[in-house]
Every structure is written in structure tokens, then in C-alpha cells.
Amino acid sequence: MRVEAEQADHEVAAAEQGLRAYAEAEGHALVGIRHEVVDGSLAELAGLVREIAQEGGGPVVVPSRAHFGRGEALRASVSAWVEAVTGSEPHEVEP
Structure with a gap:
């Protein structure tokens, strides 16, 4: 998930909880949450996608x-x- 520099810790924690709740409700095993903190970067997402692909695929x-x-x-x-x-x-928690 993208984390903006000005976001308060409680906002980030609430977004993380939303991801956990959605994954559980949909029957997904949430392996981890990655934070993309560099504006314009997709490095964390790319790493996550590579890991999922190496494990045989699955939802993001x-x-x-x-x-x-x-x-x-x-x-x-x-x-x-x-x-x-x-x-x-x-899958989007908030489309």
C-alpha cells in the first residue's frame, strides 16, 4: 500500500486493518503488507508480485x-x- 509522508500513524494502521479484514472475509491468507513510501516508486509492489509469482500465483x-x-x-x-x-x-478493499 502506498503511504504518503503526511499520513498519520493511525491512518496507516486503519488501512492495514482494512486489508486484514478484507482478506479474512474473502478467505485469503494475508502473508504480509508492504509499504511503498517513495513517491512514484513501485519497488515494493514489484517485489511482492515477484514473490507471489514464485509461489505459484495468488491474489494481491x-x-x-x-x-x-x-x-x-x-x-x-x-x-x-x-x-x-x-x-x-x-482485489480492492475500497474500489
Whole structure:
């Protein structure tokens, strides 16, 4: 999930709890939560996607696709890449 510098710790904790609750409700095993803290970077997401692919695929849960980037074209591209590599369309907690 993307964490902005100005976000308060309680906001980050609430977003993490939302991810955990969604994963549990949908029957997914939440392996971990990664924070993308560098604006414009997708390094943490790329690492997560590689790990999931190495384990044979599976779902990626994000607070929303807005965490993939600022523009709709970038969000669509990153979403398609995640699906192609993991074999699963990204799941959004808040579409």
C-alpha cells in the first residue's frame, strides 16, 4: 500500500486493518503488507508480485487501485501487469 509522508500513524494502521479484514472475509491468507513510501516508486509492489509469482500465483489485495499511481492509464497498466504476473486480478478493499 502506498503511504504518503503526511499520513498519520493511525491512518496507516486503519488501512492495514482494512486489508486484514478484507482478506479474512474473502478467505485469503494475508502473508504480509508492504509499504511503498517513495513517491512514484513501485519497488515494493514489484517485489511482492515477484514473490507471489514464485509461489505459484495468488491474489494481491490493495486498499484501492489509486495506490498504483496517480493517473488512470498508469493504474490500468499496473493492474494488468499484476494480473499477468500473479494470475489474479488485484482485489480492492475500497474500489
